[in-house]
Amino acid sequence: MIRFEQVTKRFQDGTEALKDVSVVFPTHKLTAVIGPSGCGKTTLMRMVNKLETPTAGDIFIDEKSITGLDEVQLRRSIGYVIQRIGLFPHMTIEDNVSLVPRLLEWPKDRTAKRVEELLELVGLEPEIYKERYPLELSGGQQQRVGVVRALAGNPNIILMDEPFSALDPISREQLQDDLRNLQQEIQKTIVFVTHDMDEALKIADRVVVMRDGKIEQVGSPQELISEPANEFVRSFIGPSRINRQRSFGERKLKEFISIFTGEPMGDALQVSGETKIDDAFSKLETSGHSYLRIVDGDRILAYASDRDLVKAALRKEEGEKV
Amino acid sequence: MRNFFDTLVSRQDMIQDAFLEHIYLSFVAVAIGIAIALPTGIIIARYRRYAEPVIGVTAIFQTIPSLALFGFLVPILGIGSPTALIALIIYALLPILRNTYTGITGVDGSTIEAGRGMGMTRTQILRQIELPLALPFIMAGIRTATVLTVGIATLATFVGAGGLGDIIYRGLQSYNNALVLAGALPVALLAIGFDLILKWIEKRATPKGLKN
Numbered sequence: 001m002i003r004f005e006q007v008t009k010r011f012q013d014g015t016e017a018l019k020d021v022s023v024v025f026p027t028h029k030l031t032a033v034i035g036p037s038g039c040g041k042t043t044l045m046r047m048v049n050k051l052e053t054p055t056a057g058d059i060f061i062d063e064k065s066i067t068g069l070d071e072v073q074l075r076r077s078i079g080y081v082i083q084r085i086g087l088f089p090h091m092t093i094e095d096n097v098s099l100v101p102r103l104l105e106w107p108k109d110r111t112a113k114r115v116e117e118l119l120e121l122v123g124l125e126p127e128i129y130k131e132r133y134p135l136e137l138s139g140g141q142q143q144r145v146g147v148v149r150a151l152a153g154n155p156n157i158i159l160m161d162e163p164f165s166a167l168d169p170i171s172r173e174q175l176q177d178d179l180r181n182l183q184q185e186i187q188k189t190i191v192f193v194t195h196d197m198d199e200a201l202k203i204a205d206r207v208v209v210m211r212d213g214k215i216e217q218v219g220s221p222q223e224l225i226s227e228p229a230n231e232f233v234r235s236f237i238g239p240s241r242i243n244r245q246r247s248f249g250e251r252k253l254k255e256f257i258s259i260f261t262g263e264p265m266g267d268a269l270q271v272s273g274e275t276k277i278d279d280a281f282s283k284l285e286t287s288g289h290s291y292l293r294i295v296d297g298d299r300i301l302a303y304a305s306d307r308d309l310v311k312a313a314l315r316k317e318e319g320e321k322v
Numbered sequence: 323m324r325n326f327f328d329t330l331v332s333r334q335d336m337i338q339d340a341f342l343e344h345i346y347l348s349f350v351a352v353a354i355g356i357a358i359a360l361p362t363g364i365i366i367a368r369y370r371r372y373a374e375p376v377i378g379v380t381a382i383f384q385t386i387p388s389l390a391l392f393g394f395l396v397p398i399l400g401i402g403s404p405t406a407l408i409a410l411i412i413y414a415l416l417p418i419l420r421n422t423y424t425g426i427t428g429v430d431g432s433t434i435e436a437g438r439g440m441g442m443t444r445t446q447i448l449r450q451i452e453l454p455l456a457l458p459f460i461m462a463g464i465r466t467a468t469v470l471t472v473g474i475a476t477l478a479t480f481v482g483a484g485g486l487g488d489i490i491y492r493g494l495q496s497y498n499n500a501l502v503l504a505g506a507l508p509v510a511l512l513a514i515g516f517d518l519i520l521k522w523i524e525k526r527a528t529p530k531g532l533k534n
Contacts, residue, residue: 051439075441086436090454090529100440133531149440159439 001027002048002157002189007057009043009213017043019213020057027062027156030183030190032200035210036236044210045159045193049078061157076103079150079158079188083165085142087134093119093145094130100153118148121185122178140171147179151186160192164199176203197237201225209233225310251277253294253304256312260294260302268293273301277309329500337489341508344485347475348512351407352468355414359467360460363422364448373423380416388413388474392481406475406483413474414467421463425456454529461524468520472513476505486512 002025009018017040025031033041046052047059050071059066066074087096094115101111116126122144134142143163150158164172180203183190194200200207201221209216209224209232217229228234254273269289271280273296280292284306294301304312330337359380366373386394391409399405429452437447453460479487489505492498 049439072441072443075439077441080436080439082432082436082439084430084432086430086432088433088437088451089430089531091531099437099442103441103446135531146436 001025001060001062002191003060003063004044004047005058005060007044007047007054007059009040009047009052010055016213018047018054021213021215022057023208023215023218025189025191026206027189028187029205030179030188030192030203031206031208032192032194032204033208033210034194034197034200034236035216037195039210040213041193041195041208041210042161045161045191048157048159048191049075049080051075076100076153077155077157079153079155081143081146081150081158081160081163083162085134085139085146085166087142087145087149089134091133092130093124093132093134093137096134096145097149097152099149104153114152114154118151119145121151121182122148138171139167140175143167143171143175144178147175147182151188155188157189157191160190162194163192165194165196172199179203201237209236226307253277253280253292254296254301256304256309257294257302259312260304260308264291264293264303266290268303270295272296277312280304281306281309326500326503329498329504333489333501333504337486337504337508340484340486340488340505341512343483344472344475344478344487344509344512347403347406347410347478347483347485348468348472348516351410351471351475352414352464354407355411355418355467355471356464358411359415359418359463360422363419363460364426364453366419367423367426367452370427377416377420377423380412380419383412384416388477389480392477396481401482403478403483405481406478406485409481410471410475410478414471417466417470418460418463421459421466422456425459425463426452428459429455455532457527457529458524458532461520461527465517465520465524468516469513472509472516476509 004021004023007018007021008016010016021040021044023044033044035041043052047054048061048066050066050069088099091099094112097115097118098111101114106114115130119126119129124141124144129137129141129145134145137145143166146163147160150160164175167175176199183203192200192204201224204221206218207221207224208218209229211232217224217233219227224233224237228237252273253271253275256277257273267289268291269283269287270293271283273294275283275294284290284292290305292304294304362376366376383391388409391412392406395405395409399408433451433455434447437451442450475485476487476490478485479491486505486509490502490509491505493501493503493505
């Protein structure tokens with residue numbers, strides 16, 4: 001577990017990147033830190049491995065303050081993946097991946113075994129890729145190497161700074177899926193910085209939403225969507241995300257009846273179960289009603305608020321059969 | 323032309339001695355130049371606010387006409403090869419220094435950030451990342467310095483340090499063009515030869531992953 005206790009960071013030019021931030025990153029969970037650029041999310045992450053030091057406050061890893069720890073030793077015990085990948089172009093893939101084990105002076109055969117194991121983990125055939133150089137690989141392959149390089153020293157904590165943002169959309173989706181599967185297997189404590197809400201909601205167990213050096217909300221993706229703490233979080237998540245759920249929007253209300261359990265509070269707008277989700281959203285918005293009464297002929301099937309619709313969207317994305 | 327070959331044969335010993343002297347002067351000057359400029363380049367790449375003044379000073383040295391520099395040094399250091407060497411070293415500094423600095427500062431920041439974040443010490447970053455990636459630049463600087471030095475070393479004759487300049491100077495004084503050529507041609511060959519060797523080394527020094 002990583003715990004920030006009232007951490008403030010003031011840079012030399014006077015800007016306050018973090019203002020009295022207290023937050024916990026639970027063990028074995030992937031926590032996404034999200035916010036607009038300049039919100040302090042990267043600074044927050046870089047404090048965990050002492051690439052930045054707090055102006056005030058303290059950070060604890062498993063309840064042990066990191067202030068007194070040697071920064072080089074600390075960094076070797078924490079995986080680190082950066083946005084621009086940062087592979088060493090003059091080293092082979094094997095040398096790149098084995099960097100931390102070599103710094104930790106692992107025996108050679110253990111290091112070699114580890115490299116093969118890791119490359120296989122991300123679907124890069126060791127025999128083919130070990131001897132290659134980074135520039136001979138595609139962007140997606142390079143970042144796979146970047147990810148396993150962070151895993152090489154078998155760290156409990158991994159820091160990822162917008163690792164997939166420089167990739168093309170297809171590779172990005174692929175790596176997000178891979179990371180989620182990988183996390184099932186390796187169960188690390190991951191701090192994942194991103195500015196992409198879709199990405200955060202897709203891969204994270206918990207999401208920390210930041211703005212102007214402060215934390216606006218911490219919660220599971222579902223909590224965030226169903227109960228945004230304030231206008232900022234709502235706008236940061238809401239409309240764009242819902243609009244992007246095109247395929248979901250094309251589906252009909254009656255397919256989701258089982259998860260619409262809400263009771264109406266106030267006036268409800270009557271719609272047919274055949275109504276598409278997108279249309280249901282816009283009807284709710286334009287009519288000013290807070291609930292939909294979903295009917296099949298004369299029979300009332302369910303009541304649903306806009307939150308219920310969002311919940312349905314999220315469940316659908318989690319792959320739950322509805 | 324025949325005259326030229328006759329000269330080569332008749333002055334063979336003299337030319338050979340001058341040739342070896344010339345190589346010695348150039349080689350020692352470049353070696354000491356590297357010994358000074360390479361570490362300095364590494365240091366100013368780390369403490370960048372000193373980079374401009376340091377490079378500036380070596381650039382000013384470079385602008386002093388070479389004949390004049392040899393002239394300035396004689397009253398201070400007297401005549402002989404130390405004086406010639408010092409002048410040659412001064413000229414060799416700038417290309418090596420500037421290329422070392424440019425090479426190191428030109429290394430992609432993300433690789434250094436990655437190294438730091440993974441727990442490499444500053445020395446490990448310098449030795450395992452910055453220097454290997456800057457090596458092609460550094461080698462190019464050494465090449466430039468070497469060719470430059472081989473040329474300027476002909477002036478060593480004016481401070482009594484010998485070299486192929488001796489032959490050229492004698493030829494000029496005695497209006498013997500064949501002798502001038504017998505001194506100048508080896509200088510050119512030497513410069514080209516060094517350049518080719520260093521080019522080969524430069525190619526070998528380029529990290530494999532950086533060649534397409």
